[in-house]
Amino acid sequence: MSYEAIIGLEIHAQLSxxxxxxxxxxxxxxxxxxxxTCPVCTAQPGTLPFxxxxxxxxxxxxxxxxNCEINLLSxxxxxxxxxxxxxxxxxxxxxxxxxxxxxxxxxxxDEGHEKKVGIQRIQMxxxxxxxxxxxxxxxxxxxxxxxxLIEIVGEPDIRSAKEASGYFKKIQSILVYLDICHGxxxxxxxxxxxxxxxxxxxxxxxxxxxEVKNLNSFRSVERAIAYEWERxxxxxxxxxxxxxxxxxxxxxxxxxxxxxxxSDADDYRYFPEPDLMPLVITQERVVKIKxxxxxxxxxxxxxxxxxxSLPLYDAEVLSSSLSLANYFEECLTFFDGEPKKISNxxxxxxxxxxxxxxxxxxxxxxxxxxxxxxxxxVQKGEISGKIGKDVLVKMYDEKKTxxxxxxxxxxxxxxxxxxxxxxxxxxxDSNPGEVEKYLNGKDRVFGFFVGQVMKQTKGQxxxxxxxxxxxxxxxxxxx
Ligand SMILES: [Zn+2]
Numbered sequence: 001m002s003y004e005a006i007i008g009l010e011i012h013a014q015l016s017x018x019x020x021x022x023x024x025x026x027x028x029x030x031x032x033x034x035x036x037t038c039p040v041c042t043a044q045p046g047t048l049p050f051x052x053x054x055x056x057x058x059x060x061x062x063x064x065x066x067n068c069e070i071n072l073l074s075x076x077x078x079x080x081x082x083x084x085x086x087x088x089x090x091x092x093x094x095x096x097x098x099x100x101x102x103x104x105x106x107x108x109x110d111e112g113h114e115k116k117v118g119i120q121r122i123q124m125x126x127x128x129x130x131x132x133x134x135x136x137x138x139x140x141x142x143x144x145x146x147x148x149l150i151e152i153v154g155e156p157d158i159r160s161a162k163e164a165s166g167y168f169k170k171i172q173s174i175l176v177y178l179d180i181c182h183g184x185x186x187x188x189x190x191x192x193x194x195x196x197x198x199x200x201x202x203x204x205x206x207x208x209x210x211e212v213k214n215l216n217s218f219r220s221v222e223r224a225i226a227y228e229w230e231r232x233x234x235x236x237x238x239x240x241x242x243x244x245x246x247x248x249x250x251x252x253x254x255x256x257x258x259x260x261x262x263s264d265a266d267d268y269r270y271f272p273e274p275d276l277m278p279l280v281i282t283q284e285r286v287v288k289i290k291x292x293x294x295x296x297x298x299x300x301x302x303x304x305x306x307x308x309s310l311p312l313y314d315a316e317v318l319s320s321s322l323s324l325a326n327y328f329e330e331c332l333t334f335f336d337g338e339p340k341k342i343s344n345x346x347x348x349x350x351x352x353x354x355x356x357x358x359x360x361x362x363x364x365x366x367x368x369x370x371x372x373x374x375x376x377x378v379q380k381g382e383i384s385g386k387i388g389k390d391v392l393v394k395m396y397d398e399k400k401t402x403x404x405x406x407x408x409x410x411x412x413x414x415x416x417x418x419x420x421x422x423x424x425x426x427x428x429d430s431n432p433g434e435v436e437k438y439l440n441g442k443d444r445v446f447g448f449f450v451g452q453v454m455k456q457t458k459g460q461x462x463x464x465x466x467x468x469x470x471x472x473x474x475x476x477x478x479x
Contacts, residue, residue: 003198003233006206007164007225008156010193011171012149013181014127015058021126021148022049022092029187033141041146043087048275055148056099056279058180059124060289062150063100065174065296066119072281074099076124076273085129085140093151095270098123099279105174106298107166109159117167118155125149156195156206161225165218168192169320173297177322185216192221197242198232207232208242212249212256224249227256300325308332308339317347323362334372337379345375349389353396365399366392374402380415381462387411415462417469420453423461424469427452428477435477446470 020027023040040047063070077095103119127147132139152171158164172190175181182189197209210232212224227249232242247256295303297319304315304325318328324346331342350371354361374395378388383406394405406412414420427449428435438445453466 002201003229003236004201004203005159005225005229006156006197006199006209007158007160008195009154009158009164009167009221010195011152011154011168012191012193013062013152013171013175013183014189015055015148015150015180016182016189017052017054017058017148019052019054020146021052021055021124022146024050025146027147028143031143033139034143036143037145042142043089049092049273051276051279052148055124056281057285057289058148058178059099059122059150060281060286061178061180061293062152062175063103063122064286064290064293065178066100066103066105066122066152066171068100068103068119068122070100070281070286071097072283072286073097074124074279074281076276076279077270078273079125079268079270081268083128084138085131085142085145087129087142087145091126091128092273092276093125094123096272099281105154105167105170107163107170110162115157115163117157117163120153120155123151123153125151161222161229164194164225165222168221169218170297173320173322177294177296179294188216191216194221194224194228196225196228196232198229198236207236208244210242210245210247210256212247213259215249220249220251223251223254224256227254231256308343310340310343314340314343314347318343321361323360327361327364327368330368331372331375334369335375337375341375341379342372345371345392349392350396353393365397366395370395370401377402377406381413381464382406382415383411383413384463387413410458411460413462414457414460415465417465420457420461420465421469421473423453423456424449424466424473427456428470428473435474438474439478446474449474 017027019025020041023038025036025038025041028036040049060070074094075097076092078090079093079095080090082089098121100122101120103122104116105119106114106116109115127144127149129140129142129145132141154167158167172183175190176183184190192215194212194215195209196212197207199205199207210228212228215221215224228247235242244262246259246262248259249256300319301312301315304310304318305312310318319325328342328346331346332339335342350364350366351361354364371392374388374392377383378385383391391402391405391409391411394400394409395402398405400408431449431452434445434448449470450463450466453461453470
């Protein structure tokens with residue numbers, strides 16, 4: 001394609017505080033409609049907002065983790081617009097002076113090289129209520145009204161759909177690592193707006209951009225970008241102009257549709273929020289929060305590579321979610337072999353089951369201790385790797401321990417050399433004809449003997465020991 005896409009993401013993240021941004025109502029998305037509300041978050045006349053300091057700490061945490069400067073003085077503003085689920089008639093946000101600015105995040109580009117995406121700003125704001133449309137009528141649930149949000153505004157440094165979803169994934173993972181957002185997109189904890197414009201490759205000036213609102217999955221972000229890219233390119237190819245529009249992406253059809261056409265920039269009549277004091281943060285508070293930051297994904301990847309000698313790929317997969325990384329490390333506490341062995345079992349066998357059942361590793365029916373115990377059995381040669389996989393499936397399905405399943409299936413490998421030697425000897429002695437063939441150079445007969453031993457031991461004999469013992473006994477016959 002002869003166009004280059006200029007893409008910027010704005011990510012809205014609900015902060016996982018106990019209570020709302022300006023009142024003491026509990027944040028509870030499953031509560032009965034309109035029961036987690038008060039005069040403040042339902043915008044009764046005469047009420048005043050009261051800032052949740054925990055939400056401020058969380059926003060600072062995000063700012064620091066995304067390499068931002070923290071503004072020690074920031075301000076709240078009113079963004080005025082009418083919508084039924086916004087009873088105040090304005091949203092409290094930060095316009096002129098947000099809490100954090102000038103950050104960056106490193107991601108991998110399409111060639112797998114590290115690249116930096118600028119973070120223009122992080123602003124604190126609030127969520128709206130929720131409208132529910134039923135037949136001819138609409139109902140409003142204000143339980144969500146006033147939930148603290150941060151909006152992370154990225155610079156338009158992204159050039160492909162894959163970079164965009166990679167950036168979004170990394171932000172999600174960081175917010176969950178920081179323990180400031182549940183990061184569950186189905187539940188609306190994270191939403192993303194995509195700004196996209198095209199320009200001829202090598203051109204300096206930007207084209208007209210469109211904004212696709214409220215994408216709530218990595219896949220939707222990729223699909224919306226692919227569709228918009230195509231749509232804008234065909235307009236430009238036909239000598240038409242791209243209109244500056246706000247769009248919605250329809251997951252069913254895979255197309256965008258127009259929400260509104262902007263004649264000019266939206267006029268929200270921003271002005272300073274008179275009911276909230278400017279937000280003053282001390283340097284000490286920032287330093288303290290910085291000291292308490294947990295290990296972030298990039299640091300964890302480096303540590304996994306150096307401390308556990310894992311390949312970079314394994315380290316990246318395992319660190320992609322905090323619960324997966326924790327699970328892996330918990331396994332290691334019950335295991336004394338090579339960490340790579342655990343990594344293989346977690347990444348390949350366990351994740352396959354988790355994905356098949358569309359489950360979550362944090363609720364894995366196989367606890368870390370039991371997976372480690374299974375890998376121990378394999379490592380000691382008590383069961384084969386192949387049987388181990390079947391054992392794991394049964395452990396997963398029936399929520400049983402490794403040794404329970406192994407005993408039940410009677411699959412414990414026979415590694416005791418004496419008993420294997422006894423069986424091998426019997427078989428060799430009772431098949432003199434085959435021994436003769438073998439000694440005359442028919443190597444294939446070796447397989448016949450292995451097969452007989454396996455048949456007699458119901459496949460439980462350790463294949464390596466069988467093979468070694470057979471060689472020994474057959475060579476004795478040659479003497
Ligand atoms: Zn309230």
